[in-house]
Amino acid sequence: MLKLASALNGYCIKASDGEIGTIADFLFDDRTWATRWLVVDTGKWLTTRKVLLHPSAIGKVDHERRELPVALTLAQVQGSPELSEHEPVSMQMERHLYDYYGWEPMGIGSTFHSNPIASKYSAPPIFMFAPRTESGIHPIDCDPHLRSLEAITGYHVIGDDGAIGKVENLLVDDAGWSVPYLVIDAGNWWSGKHVLISRHAVKEISWVDREIRADVSRHQVKASPPWGALGDVDPDYEKDLHNHYDWPGHR
Missing domain, CATH: 2.30.30.240 (PRC-barrel domain)
Structure with a gap:
């Protein structure tokens, strides 16, 4: 089913043993327009971080209840690699997430994964040679094709x-x-x-x-x-x- 992205924001993400948080944004590959990550706002549970969830972990959406079930536990999510709220998503972070959960990268072959979209979670190509960010991640370490739906x-x-x-x-x-x-x-x-x-x-x-x-x-x-x-x-x-x-x- 096709849904407006703005209408999906705020949907509750439900683990097998409780609520993880709500959808805040989608990160997608600007060449394939396939969503690579759902950005989840964990509210008061994990106050200083965002959580990234892979689409393969998501079950059938319940639009009536505005809920998305995921095949994860709260403990799994809490123990996942940490991404602070204002930290860009590096390719290393993506690899850590794939390894931690045992997820398979979607449609990107042996590398991290045709159209380019700017994201508040990743550095635009214009900053490819800028100094390192406060988080210590150089923009060149960020996947230039990982973009945010919100930003467009x-x-x-x-x-x-x-x-x-x-x-x-x-x-x-x-x-x-x-x-x-x-x-x-x-x-x-x-x-x-x-x-x-x-x-x-x-x-x-x-x-x-x-x-x-x-x-x-x-x-x-x-x-x-x-x-x-x-x-x-x-x-x-x-x-x-x-x-x-x-x-x-x-x-």
Whole structure:
């Protein structure tokens, strides 16, 4: 099921013996748009740290209760490698997490894991040669392709013939935890309209300018199948949308 990323924030993460915390963000690979980690706010339980959970540990989402079960215990989570709230996620930290839980890296082969997104949890490429952070981690140790869903909100989307709008949200597939679509507010030139842009249409992302270049035109956008900001995205709608833009097969 496709859900707005903002609507998933605050969902409770339930271990086998209690509550771990709530979803605060998603970290994904900017080349595949696959979620690599869920960022969990542990509230008063582990007050000085964030917890990263791998999608493979997550069971079926209960949207009615706003809960996600995970195949972990509270003791396992408490004993996991620590990531402070303001510390970037290094590739070494990711390896420690994979080793600790026995998780398999998703779709990244023998290395850590095509599209680039800036994250408050990782250093943008512009800082690749900057001094070490206060945590002692040099930005070059951070995976430049690990990005935050939260950070992309507000980015300007530029089409082939001008501005399309701003990123207002993203749609997340709660089965595979991929990000198939960006939700764009086109209100600056098409009052009150929201449109979906596939990840396949993204050509380039500038973290400095907070811009996304997309392989679409205003004419295409205006003629696209209509979608309400809270509307469902069923298989028939996806088929029409992908046929309209000539995007690859849906999801």
